[in-house]
Amino acid sequence: MKVLVATEKPFAASAVEGIKKEVEAAGHELVLLEKYTEKARLLAAVKDADALIVRSDKVDVEVFDAAKQLKIVVRAGAGYDNIDLAAATAHHVVAENTPGQNSNAVAELVFGLLVFAVRNFYNGKSGSELKGKRLGILAFGNVGRNVARIAKGFGMEVCAYDAFCPTAAIETAGVRACASVDELFRSSDIVSLHIPATPETLKSIDYRTVNLLPKGGILINTARKEVINEPELLKLLAERTDLKYITDIKPDADVDFQQFEGRYFSTPKKMGAQTAEANINAGIAAAKQINAFFADGCTTYQVNK
Ligand code: 3PG
Structure with a gap:
Protein backbone atom coordinates (compact mmCIF):
# COMPACT_ATOMS: atom_id res chain seq x y z
CA MET A 1 0.00 0.00 0.00
CA LYS A 2 1.14 3.56 -0.67
CA VAL A 3 1.09 5.80 2.43
CA LEU A 4 1.34 9.51 1.66
CA VAL A 5 2.49 11.94 4.36
CA ALA A 6 1.33 15.38 3.20
CA THR A 7 2.38 18.15 5.55
CA GLU A 8 2.42 21.80 4.58
CA LYS A 9 4.07 22.32 8.00
CA PRO A 10 6.50 19.36 8.13
CA PHE A 11 7.09 17.00 11.03
CA ALA A 12 10.54 16.97 12.66
CA ALA A 13 12.96 14.82 10.61
CA SER A 14 13.16 12.25 13.44
CA ALA A 15 9.37 11.81 13.28
CA VAL A 16 9.44 11.27 9.51
CA GLU A 17 12.14 8.65 9.99
CA GLY A 18 10.00 6.89 12.63
CA ILE A 19 6.91 6.96 10.41
CA LYS A 20 8.91 5.54 7.49
CA LYS A 21 10.24 2.71 9.65
CA GLU A 22 6.75 1.78 10.89
CA VAL A 23 5.18 1.90 7.44
CA GLU A 24 7.97 -0.07 5.75
CA ALA A 25 8.09 -2.68 8.52
CA ALA A 26 4.49 -3.46 7.66
CA GLY A 27 5.39 -3.85 3.99
CA HIS A 28 3.99 -0.52 2.79
CA GLU A 29 5.63 2.31 0.86
CA LEU A 30 6.04 5.85 2.22
CA VAL A 31 5.70 8.90 -0.02
CA LEU A 32 6.50 12.34 1.34
CA LEU A 33 5.02 15.68 0.29
CA GLU A 34 6.27 18.49 2.53
CA LYS A 35 6.04 22.30 2.51
CA TYR A 36 3.72 22.30 -0.49
CA THR A 37 2.20 25.70 -1.16
CA GLU A 38 -0.19 24.83 -3.99
CA LYS A 39 -3.16 22.54 -3.55
CA ALA A 40 -2.49 21.12 -7.03
CA ARG A 41 0.56 19.34 -5.63
CA LEU A 42 -1.55 17.64 -2.96
CA LEU A 43 -4.19 16.70 -5.54
CA ALA A 44 -1.50 15.12 -7.73
CA ALA A 45 0.16 13.32 -4.82
CA VAL A 46 -3.04 11.71 -3.45
CA LYS A 47 -4.01 10.21 -6.82
CA ASP A 48 -2.53 6.78 -6.10
CA ALA A 49 -2.32 6.95 -2.27
CA ASP A 50 -4.03 4.19 -0.27
CA ALA A 51 -3.52 6.02 3.02
CA LEU A 52 -2.89 9.63 3.92
CA ILE A 53 -1.31 11.22 7.00
CA VAL A 54 -1.84 14.97 7.47
CA ARG A 55 -1.54 17.67 10.14
CA SER A 56 -3.71 20.78 9.72
CA ASP A 57 -3.70 20.25 5.95
CA LYS A 58 -7.14 20.74 4.42
CA VAL A 59 -8.63 17.46 3.21
CA ASP A 60 -11.79 18.57 1.42
CA VAL A 61 -14.10 17.06 -1.16
CA GLU A 62 -11.71 17.98 -3.98
CA VAL A 63 -8.93 15.98 -2.31
CA PHE A 64 -11.24 12.98 -1.77
CA ASP A 65 -12.40 13.22 -5.42
CA ALA A 66 -8.78 13.10 -6.58
CA ALA A 67 -7.79 10.28 -4.21
CA LYS A 68 -9.32 7.38 -6.09
CA GLN A 69 -7.44 4.68 -4.12
CA LEU A 70 -7.74 6.26 -0.67
CA LYS A 71 -9.03 4.03 2.11
CA ILE A 72 -7.90 5.85 5.26
CA VAL A 73 -6.85 9.38 6.25
CA VAL A 74 -5.27 10.01 9.64
CA ARG A 75 -4.97 13.48 11.10
CA ALA A 76 -1.76 13.24 13.17
CA GLY A 77 -3.10 15.36 15.98
CA ALA A 78 -6.25 16.06 17.93
CA GLY A 79 -8.51 18.49 16.02
CA TYR A 80 -9.93 17.09 12.79
CA ASP A 81 -11.87 20.17 11.67
CA ASN A 82 -9.56 20.27 8.62
CA ILE A 83 -11.07 17.03 7.30
CA ASP A 84 -14.43 17.05 5.54
CA LEU A 85 -15.91 14.07 7.38
CA ALA A 86 -19.08 13.92 5.25
CA ALA A 87 -16.93 13.76 2.11
CA ALA A 88 -14.75 11.06 3.70
CA THR A 89 -17.82 8.97 4.47
CA ALA A 90 -19.30 9.56 1.01
CA HIS A 91 -16.02 8.36 -0.51
CA HIS A 92 -15.92 5.32 1.85
CA VAL A 93 -12.73 6.58 3.48
CA VAL A 94 -12.08 6.01 7.19
CA ALA A 95 -11.01 9.24 8.93
CA GLU A 96 -9.07 9.04 12.21
CA ASN A 97 -7.18 11.31 14.60
CA THR A 98 -4.48 10.51 17.17
CA PRO A 99 -5.93 11.93 20.41
CA GLY A 100 -3.57 12.88 23.23
CA GLN A 101 -0.34 12.39 21.28
CA ASN A 102 0.65 16.06 21.06
CA SER A 103 -1.22 17.41 24.08
CA ASN A 104 1.77 17.93 26.38
CA ALA A 105 3.50 20.05 23.73
CA VAL A 106 0.46 22.34 23.42
CA ALA A 107 0.12 22.58 27.20
CA GLU A 108 3.78 23.53 27.64
CA LEU A 109 3.42 26.27 25.03
CA VAL A 110 0.52 27.72 27.02
CA PHE A 111 2.93 28.44 29.86
CA GLY A 112 5.69 29.65 27.54
CA LEU A 113 3.24 32.21 26.19
CA LEU A 114 1.80 33.04 29.61
CA VAL A 115 5.13 33.83 31.26
CA PHE A 116 5.97 35.97 28.22
CA ALA A 117 2.63 37.80 28.60
CA VAL A 118 2.74 38.47 32.34
CA ARG A 119 6.35 39.71 32.01
CA ASN A 120 5.15 42.33 29.49
CA PHE A 121 6.60 40.51 26.49
CA TYR A 122 10.06 40.87 28.05
CA ASN A 123 10.13 44.62 27.50
CA GLY A 124 12.15 45.14 30.68
CA LYS A 125 9.30 46.60 32.75
CA SER A 126 8.24 44.95 36.00
CA GLY A 127 5.64 42.26 35.28
CA SER A 128 3.82 39.75 37.45
CA GLU A 129 3.97 36.07 38.38
CA LEU A 130 1.67 33.16 37.67
CA LYS A 131 1.81 31.82 41.24
CA GLY A 132 -1.45 32.51 43.04
CA LYS A 133 -3.28 33.56 39.84
CA ARG A 134 -6.59 31.91 38.94
CA LEU A 135 -6.45 29.89 35.72
CA GLY A 136 -9.68 28.87 33.98
CA ILE A 137 -9.41 25.99 31.52
CA LEU A 138 -12.14 25.85 28.90
CA ALA A 139 -12.53 22.16 27.93
CA PHE A 140 -10.95 19.44 30.00
CA GLY A 141 -9.67 17.06 27.32
CA ASN A 142 -6.10 15.84 26.87
CA VAL A 143 -4.61 19.34 26.50
CA GLY A 144 -6.74 20.86 29.28
CA ARG A 145 -5.62 18.14 31.70
CA ASN A 146 -1.96 18.73 30.92
CA VAL A 147 -2.47 22.47 31.36
CA ALA A 148 -4.00 21.80 34.80
CA ARG A 149 -1.06 19.58 35.79
CA ILE A 150 1.52 22.21 34.83
CA ALA A 151 -0.49 25.07 36.36
CA LYS A 152 -0.39 23.36 39.73
CA GLY A 153 3.41 23.30 39.50
CA PHE A 154 3.30 27.07 39.06
CA GLY A 155 1.15 27.33 42.19
CA MET A 156 -1.91 28.57 40.32
CA GLU A 157 -5.53 28.11 41.40
CA VAL A 158 -7.11 26.01 38.67
CA CYS A 159 -10.73 25.67 37.61
CA ALA A 160 -12.24 24.15 34.46
CA TYR A 161 -15.46 23.94 32.51
CA ASP A 162 -16.26 21.25 29.98
CA ALA A 163 -19.71 20.78 28.48
CA PHE A 164 -19.04 17.07 27.91
CA CYS A 165 -16.89 16.07 30.89
CA PRO A 166 -18.66 15.19 34.15
CA THR A 167 -17.91 17.43 37.15
CA ALA A 168 -16.63 14.41 39.08
CA ALA A 169 -13.97 13.73 36.44
CA ILE A 170 -12.72 17.33 36.69
CA GLU A 171 -12.70 17.19 40.48
CA THR A 172 -10.88 13.84 40.50
CA ALA A 173 -8.04 15.64 38.72
CA GLY A 174 -7.90 18.05 41.67
CA VAL A 175 -9.44 20.92 39.73
CA ARG A 176 -12.45 23.04 40.73
CA ALA A 177 -15.32 22.47 38.28
CA CYS A 178 -17.19 25.58 37.10
CA ALA A 179 -20.90 25.33 36.40
CA SER A 180 -20.77 27.37 33.18
CA VAL A 181 -18.52 29.19 30.70
CA TYR A 207 -17.47 40.31 23.44
CA ARG A 208 -19.94 39.36 26.16
CA THR A 209 -17.99 36.30 27.30
CA VAL A 210 -14.49 37.80 27.34
CA ASN A 211 -15.83 40.94 29.02
CA LEU A 212 -16.59 38.76 32.06
CA LEU A 213 -12.85 38.54 32.79
CA PRO A 214 -11.85 40.58 35.83
CA LYS A 215 -9.52 43.60 35.53
CA GLY A 216 -6.15 42.68 34.00
CA GLY A 217 -7.53 39.46 32.49
CA ILE A 218 -5.68 37.41 29.88
CA LEU A 219 -7.26 35.25 27.19
CA ILE A 220 -4.94 32.62 25.75
CA ASN A 221 -5.90 30.62 22.69
CA THR A 222 -3.94 27.57 21.58
CA ALA A 223 -7.09 25.86 20.29
CA ARG A 224 -8.49 27.24 17.01
CA LYS A 225 -8.84 30.78 15.65
CA GLU A 226 -12.36 29.93 14.46
CA VAL A 227 -13.72 29.84 18.03
CA ILE A 228 -13.00 33.57 18.43
CA ASN A 229 -15.45 36.23 17.30
CA GLU A 230 -12.65 38.44 16.02
CA PRO A 231 -14.57 41.70 15.36
CA GLU A 232 -16.09 41.50 18.84
CA LEU A 233 -12.76 40.74 20.53
CA LEU A 234 -11.17 43.68 18.67
CA LYS A 235 -13.97 45.97 19.92
CA LEU A 236 -13.48 44.75 23.48
CA LEU A 237 -9.70 45.17 23.41
CA ALA A 238 -10.24 48.76 22.22
CA GLU A 239 -12.62 49.43 25.11
CA ARG A 240 -10.83 47.54 27.86
CA THR A 241 -7.18 48.52 27.88
CA ASP A 242 -6.51 46.13 30.79
CA LEU A 243 -7.05 42.96 28.74
CA LYS A 244 -4.50 40.85 26.84
CA TYR A 245 -5.01 38.35 24.01
CA ILE A 246 -2.27 35.76 23.39
CA THR A 247 -2.41 33.04 20.78
CA ASP A 248 -0.39 30.64 18.65
CA ILE A 249 -2.96 30.80 15.85
CA LYS A 250 -2.70 34.03 13.92
CA PRO A 251 -6.17 35.62 13.69
CA ASP A 252 -7.59 36.49 10.25
CA ALA A 253 -7.56 40.10 11.47
CA ASP A 254 -3.96 39.92 12.72
CA VAL A 255 -3.20 43.39 11.29
CA ASP A 256 -6.06 44.91 13.31
CA PHE A 257 -5.01 43.08 16.47
CA GLN A 258 -1.47 44.42 16.11
CA GLN A 259 -2.70 47.91 17.05
CA PHE A 260 -2.88 46.59 20.64
CA GLU A 261 0.86 46.54 21.10
CA GLY A 262 1.85 45.14 24.48
CA ARG A 263 -1.54 43.46 24.88
CA TYR A 264 -1.63 41.18 21.85
CA PHE A 265 0.76 38.51 20.66
CA SER A 266 0.54 35.79 18.05
CA THR A 267 3.23 33.36 16.93
CA PRO A 268 3.75 33.53 13.15
CA LYS A 269 2.72 29.86 12.70
CA LYS A 270 0.67 27.44 14.80
CA MET A 271 3.33 26.29 17.26
CA GLY A 272 1.54 24.21 19.89
CA ALA A 273 2.42 20.80 18.49
CA GLN A 274 5.75 21.88 16.97
CA THR A 275 8.08 19.70 19.02
CA ALA A 276 10.04 16.63 17.96
CA GLU A 277 8.32 14.65 20.75
CA ALA A 278 4.81 15.61 19.68
CA ASN A 279 5.63 14.94 16.01
CA ILE A 280 7.09 11.54 16.86
CA ASN A 281 4.14 10.61 19.11
CA ALA A 282 1.43 11.74 16.69
CA GLY A 283 3.22 10.70 13.49
CA ILE A 284 4.09 7.21 14.65
CA ALA A 285 0.63 6.73 16.17
CA ALA A 286 -0.83 7.64 12.77
CA ALA A 287 1.46 5.13 11.02
CA LYS A 288 0.56 2.39 13.51
CA GLN A 289 -3.15 3.10 13.12
CA ILE A 290 -2.80 2.79 9.33
CA ASN A 291 -0.86 -0.47 9.66
CA ALA A 292 -3.52 -1.86 12.01
CA PHE A 293 -6.27 -0.81 9.62
CA PHE A 294 -4.66 -2.62 6.69
CA ALA A 295 -3.71 -5.64 8.83
CA ASP A 296 -7.06 -6.38 10.46
CA GLY A 297 -9.51 -3.55 9.71
CA CYS A 298 -8.96 -1.88 13.10
CA THR A 299 -10.78 1.50 13.27
CA THR A 300 -10.51 2.36 16.99
CA TYR A 301 -9.84 6.05 16.36
CA GLN A 302 -12.34 6.56 13.56
CA VAL A 303 -14.07 9.95 13.77
CA ASN A 304 -16.50 9.63 10.83
CA LYS A 305 -18.54 6.77 12.26
C1 3PG B 1 -4.01 19.52 16.91
O1 3PG B 1 -5.21 19.68 16.67
O2 3PG B 1 -3.52 18.39 17.10
C2 3PG B 1 -3.11 20.71 17.09
O3 3PG B 1 -3.80 21.89 16.81
C3 3PG B 1 -1.83 20.63 16.29
O4 3PG B 1 -1.99 20.95 14.94
P1 3PG B 1 -0.74 20.89 13.93
O5 3PG B 1 -0.35 19.46 13.75
O6 3PG B 1 -1.24 21.50 12.67
O7 3PG B 1 0.39 21.68 14.52
Missing part, protein backbone atom coordinates in the same frame (compact mmCIF):
# COMPACT_ATOMS: atom_id res chain seq x y z
CA ASP A 182 -19.65 32.46 32.26
CA GLU A 183 -18.60 31.36 35.74
CA LEU A 184 -15.22 30.27 34.36
CA PHE A 185 -14.53 33.67 32.78
CA ARG A 186 -15.89 35.60 35.79
CA SER A 187 -13.73 33.75 38.29
CA SER A 188 -10.40 33.53 36.39
CA ASP A 189 -7.50 35.94 35.92
CA ILE A 190 -6.47 33.93 32.86
CA VAL A 191 -8.64 31.78 30.62
CA SER A 192 -6.98 29.16 28.40
CA LEU A 193 -9.05 27.83 25.48
CA HIS A 194 -8.96 24.14 24.58
CA ILE A 195 -12.27 23.70 22.77
CA PRO A 196 -12.40 22.15 19.30
CA ALA A 197 -13.78 24.06 16.31
CA THR A 198 -17.30 22.70 15.88
CA PRO A 199 -20.56 24.31 14.71
CA GLU A 200 -21.38 24.90 18.41
CA THR A 201 -18.08 26.59 19.31
CA LEU A 202 -17.53 28.73 16.18
CA LYS A 203 -17.19 32.41 17.18
CA SER A 204 -18.46 31.45 20.66
CA ILE A 205 -15.70 33.43 22.41
CA ASP A 206 -17.28 36.82 21.94
